[in-house]
Amino acid sequence: MNDQKPSLTDVRERIDHIDQQIQSLISERANWAREVAKVKGEGLSAIDYYRPEREAHVLRMVVDRNQGPLTDAEMVRLFREIMSSCLAQEDPLKIGFLGPEGTFSEQAVRKHFGHAAYGLPLGSIEEVFQEVVAGNADFGVVPVENSGQGMIQITLDMFLSSEARICGEVELRVHQCLLSRTGRLEDIKRVYSHPQSLQQCKTWLRINLPWAERIPVTSNAEAARLARHADDAAAIAGQSAGHVYGLKTVGEAIEDRADNTTRFLVIGRKLFPPSGNDRTSLLVTVNDKPGALYDVLSPLARHGISLNRIESRPSHDGKWQYAFFIDVSGHSADTPIKEALVEMEASLADLRVLGSYPVALP
Ligand SMILES: O=C(O)C(=O)C[C@]1(C(=O)O)C=C[C@@H](O)C=C1
Structure with a gap:
């Protein structure tokens, strides 16, 4: 009996062969997505081709078929990206979110629309509503609720005066990091962050940084932007903001609740048909x-x-x-x-x- 392990070369050859198959199937799928677009009518803009109910249905089938070893969330992310690229063949969707780059809102945009969509960073939640209603963004992504802090009042209040409609929801596990230029806790005298994030990390700050002043700002990414200008400042933000603004991680997953999750709404201008759930x-x-x-x-x-x-x-x-x-x-x-x-x-x-x-x- 030959119980010899396959060599690295053998395994890589197999992977190359599988990649070849995956790639040709992705190309075939992209061609069929073009066919669907033709059925919908040629020369339309991305928003006319977008079908959130169909995407949800496709992704639920992905979850139902999944037998591991990748998690459901990973499989969904990969197929979301494939659909995102298929849709963007004509013209990418334009998605407004609370900027600057590196916010959790941007992560929610990527989770829901994939990386082929065009992200439009805006200055406030109000502006996201305005740009969507005015047609300058196809959709917007706004935070509405956090598992620890409850509803985000500004988002709810915008619906009282805005014509925007809700066409989707995204749940994002939120991991907060303490980021600074030097990477040393003892240097920090000021901590910038969005009020919600300061609140989410209250206990950690009390124990680890009792001497530091807490300064609320409009977004976590704005906090990271401010923190890169001083050695005695830090920001509470997502890891991606640290990458964007070149900051070192002083503390990771510093949120008080282990299940810290934010729910976002996708806002648009029209209603969509049922998806089945x-x-x-x-x-x-x-x-x-x-x-x-x-x-x-x-x-x-x-x-x-x-x-x-x-x-x-x-x-x-x-x-x-x-x-x-x-x-x-x-x-x-x-x-x-x-x-x-x-x-x-x-x-x-x-x-x-x-x-x-x-x-x-x-
Ligand atoms: O099925 C459709 O209506 C398509 O346009 C194809 C497709 C896909 O790639 O599966 C692409 C974009 C839509 O948002 C939904 C699904």
């Missing part, structure tokens, strides 16, 4: 009267619709008027949701479907 976001405005919240929730219960989350904000329209942001399971084209919406409309001051979109993939 969707969520619907509603914005309802209620008057200050007895049983107002009951009128919102009872139609959902009657039609067997699962409530995923509910958040209230003061409405911009009138004193003591409240807006509720409600996420439910299902698509607004599904009969139970359609029927519940008709019943809700009858008793509410205002009801808007912000969007129905595929549930986040790994």
Whole structure:
């Protein structure tokens, strides 16, 4: 019996052969994606070819087929990149996000749209909404919720005045790093970061840097940009911001909660059809009267619709008027949701479907 291990050359030959097959299949797939584009109509722009519901369906099949050794998230990432390149054959999508480069928002853009999309770094969450509504960006990616800190109010409030629709969600595991020019903890007198990130690392800072001043800034990448100008400053930001701004890592995964995850919304200008596993976001405005919240929730219960989350904000329209942001399971084209919406409309001051979109993939 020959139980000799294959040589390195043998194994590499096998890998070369597999790569050749993968490459020719990717090219074949890209040709078929062009065929699909022809069916949709030639000469359209990228946004007209983009189908988030189909992409979600393709990626769920990838997860179902996956037998390891790569994780579901890795497989999804690879296929996402293939689809991203297939779509960008005509003209890449333009995606607005809270810049500068190196923010977690940019990581969320890459996770959802891949690297063939064009990222447009913007100065604020408000600007992301404005550029999407004005048509200067095809889509935008904005943070909406953190597993430790809850909802991001500015994003919710933008929906009160903006026409933007929700067409997707992305969940990103957020690992915070302490980054500085010298890489030495004892040099640090000031720590810059986004207020949310300072909050996420409160305990670590109290134990390891009790003497340092904490300075809130507009984004983590902005913090990294500021930290590169002084030896006594540091930034809390993602590792990628450290690479972009040439900083050394003083501490890694310094977030207080091990499951620190941020949920982002993909915003656009239109609604998309069902993908088979969707969520619907509603914005309802209620008057200050007895049983107002009951009128919102009872139609959902009657039609067997699962409530995923509910958040209230003061409405911009009138004193003591409240807006509720409600996420439910299902698509607004599904009969139970359609029927519940008709019943809700009858008793509410205002009801808007912000969007129905595929549930986040790994
Ligand atoms: O199936 C389609 O509609 C395609 O355009 C093909 C494809 C893909 O590569 O699978 C590309 C872009 C779309 O966003 C969805 C899927």
